[in-house]
């Protein structure tokens with residue numbers, strides 16, 4: 001329970017001297033050991049929570065929690081000392097947060113992180129560098145450029161000479177760190193937009209004159225972005241923000257393996273090209289779809305894009321780190337031909353929130369989003385803020401750079417291979433159980449399945465469209481309920497999503513989705529999760545006529 005602060009007898013007041021003390025590193029032994037004790041409390045107190053508590057349950061309903069947090073006045077006087085605040089966070093907040101580090105939490109792309117990440121993140125906070133400009137970051141900016149070259153090389157594999165030329169080149173930009181994958185995708189499409197609608201005689205460029213003037217100057221009425229129907233919703237957001245309009249995201253059908261249908265893609269492109277009043281801003285390949293983990297045929301897409309001279313963006317927010325695995329990097333073949341690539345650090349680089357990245361094959365592409373100001377990021381400087389959607393930002397590159405030193409790409413490869421291989425084992429287990437149906441087999445480490453009792457599965461094969469619809473509706477209800485009840489029980493967590501099965505106007509089916517990235521998640525744990533789902537199903541739905 002939250003402690004009632006009003007009953008605290010000792011009233012605290014804001015005074016200059018104690019305020020000043022909070023800015024100074026304590027030199028006396030007592031103060032030092034107090035601060036050390038606090039750090040220990042954070043590391044091990046919070047860790048205790050991560051070991052014992054479970055997921056998002058109604059044990060303490062969100063609504064009730066909400067009632068406790070309705071005070072809308074800022075407190076004038078200090079309420080608590082640091083020690084009490086830390087204790088509160090550990091005892092009153094952490095237990096009601098979600099234990100994403102549990103090996104039984106296999107529903108989302110947020111999972112356990114190595115323990116050392118807390119140390120690295122603490123260093124970033126302690127240094128408090130601002131990477132927007134050299135004057136507030138100095139060496140961190142060059143460390144960041146070096147790391148960008150390393151990740152760029154992981155993706156694009158250019159020559160030694162190329163990286164020697166660009167690694168610390170103040171004029172060129174291989175990529176940028178940004179808050180998250182969403183903003184990385186926005187950045188990629190921002191650059192693509194400015195490249196396409198660039199300045200020309202009589203026109204100052206879309207960045208300067210806006211979309212309306214740009215369409216007039218280029219004699220078009222509309223721009224579109226082409227991507228498979230499994231795209232992340234950040235693509236739509238990006239098109240909204242950039243003035244393209246999110247209805248101009250054209251979702252192409254998938255083939256039977258949930259990859260973009262190449263025939264359909266070419267058809268859309270050639271149709272659009274016949275209408276010369278519509279432009280194509282970009283074609284996007286997905287390397288690890290959020291819902292199914294599937295990877296589009298990147299090489300084929302790259303070839304089509306090069307033939308039609310269209311910007312090819314790869315959204316590898318999830319799958320990008322697979323490139324570190326010699327065993328599985330071939331799944332992403334063709335990514336080296338992309339014009340731009342998004343990767344998230346807070347997903348399969350196992351970093352704490354948040355770290356998005358976007359990389360450009362051509363180190364001059366980001367010139368189209370160059371900004372200067374008089375007091376920072378002056379022309380000619382090497383400030384990283386010159387070509388970035390963000391202004392101030394933290395030195396998150398120090399975390400990733402250090403993590404790569406600690407783990408090596410080989411260490412990351414082991415984690416990624418564990419995820420993929422455990423997902424395949426899980427798929428076999430699902431196939432072997434009568435109650436379940438594997439819906440999308442894993443290509444990387446995500447799979448979807450659903451509860452589908454044999455009699456219903458058989459009926460689905462035999463019956464007509466209308467009846468199938470009805471059966472699927474019932475299955476959807478079952479799967480939704482079982483997922484909810486399992487979450488509620490608080491032992492394990494898989495997520496659910498809705499997929500469209502079959503092409504155009506296919507049936508909407510609710511599936512259970514599991515993401516295997518926690519190295520502690522074993523096939524044994526996954527079997528227990530299925531056992532629990534069977535138990536829930538048989539105790540809640542057995543009486544139904546199925």
Ligand SMILES: *Cc1c(COP(=O)(O)O)cnc(C)c1O
Nearest residue numbers: 180181182232288290315317318
């Ligand atoms: C997670 C994800 C994103 C968005 O990333 P955020 O970091 O959540 O903004 C975009 N695309 C794909 C494929 C993703 O998996």
